[in-house]
Amino acid sequence: MSNPDFSAPKPFGPLRSFGRVRGRALSERQEQLFETLFPRVSIPAEPSETLDPLQWMPTAEAVIFEIGFGGGEHLIGQAERHLNHLFLGAEPFQEGVAKALVGIEDHNLTNVRLLASDARPVLKALKPASLDKLVILFPDPWHKVKHNKRRLIQQIFLDDAHRALKPGGELRFATDWANYAAWTLAKITQHGGFEWLAETATDWRTPPKDHITTRYETKKLGDCAPIFLRFTARPQAS
Numbered sequence: 001m002s003n004p005d006f007s008a009p010k011p012f013g014p015l016r017s018f019g020r021v022r023g024r025a026l027s028e029r030q031e032q033l034f035e036t037l038f039p040r041v042s043i044p045a046e047p048s049e050t051l052d053p054l055q056w057m058p059t060a061e062a063v064i065f066e067i068g069f070g071g072g073e074h075l076i077g078q079a080e081r082h083l084n085h086l087f088l089g090a091e092p093f094q095e096g097v098a099k100a101l102v103g104i105e106d107h108n109l110t111n112v113r114l115l116a117s118d119a120r121p122v123l124k125a126l127k128p129a130s131l132d133k134l135v136i137l138f139p140d141p142w143h144k145v146k147h148n149k150r151r152l153i154q155q156i157f158l159d160d161a162h163r164a165l166k167p168g169g170e171l172r173f174a175t176d177w178a179n180y181a182a183w184t185l186a187k188i189t190q191h192g193g194f195e196w197l198a199e200t201a202t203d204w205r206t207p208p209k210d211h212i213t214t215r216y217e218t219k220k221l222g223d224c225a226p227i228f229l230r231f232t233a234r235p236q237a238s
């Protein structure tokens with residue numbers, strides 16, 4: 001398999017939640033990695049059956065899925081620190097996937113699998129209760145009201161996230177847009193399947209202890225300081 005077709009991303013459902021998928025031309029090394037490494041670490045974009053992530057690393061002590069990993073700073077950094085955990089990363093932006101491939105090769109990582117397209121079909125196809133953590137860091141804010149509907153956090157997404165997470169598993173979300181933080185809290189409350197872990201304001205103002213600063217975070221493009229929201233998945237209602 002060669003470089004996936006980044007020029008024609010398929011939207012999942014009616015609306016795209018991401019912006020551009022192509023940036024600068026890839027370096028020769030990155031082109032090469034798409035030819036050689038990507039086929040070995042890629043997750044099928046449109047799975048036709050249930051996906052058990054442990055097929056890729058049966059000994060994994062935990063499975064973490066990061067959606068929209070951007071340049072991969074957090075994904076690769078976490079994978080380096082936790083070699084016994086399996087990290088799934090989704091990113092439709094070609095340059096981001098290329099950077100993650102470089103990270104995997106530079107650090108000889110065998111615990112990372114990449115999806116070079118919309119995370120949502122894969123989240124939907126994941127085996128129930130197969131994730132220990134779902135991470136969404138600084139997602140596209142879609143801050144104009146007319147674009148809010150493109151936000152990743154929607155009820156259907158939360159349904160899929162809740163099903164894929166183990167009971168007690170963590171949903172981690174960060175944004176520097178105040179309205180997106182409020183939106184997420186409202187959608188989560190409405191959903192009912194998650195419990196917010198914050199007890200005081202310090203809990204959402206302070207990055208989690210294991211947080212790795214991302215490229216987008218350093219750009220400070222939002223309208224507030226970063227807000228970190230952490231939730232645990234409540235057991236499925238019977």
Ligand SMILES: C[S@@+](CC[C@H](N)C(=O)[O-])C[C@H]1O[C@@H](n2cnc3c(N)ncnc32)[C@H](O)[C@@H]1O
Pocket residue numbers: 017018019067068069070071090091092093096117118119120136137138139140141152214215216217
């Ligand atoms: C604002 S950037 C932040 C990137 C990175 N998390 C960071 O903090 O630097 C949001 C990223 O989410 C990706 N994204 C948006 N919708 C997505 C989806 N449905 N599946 C996977 N990635 C998505 C975009 O392509 C974009 O790279």
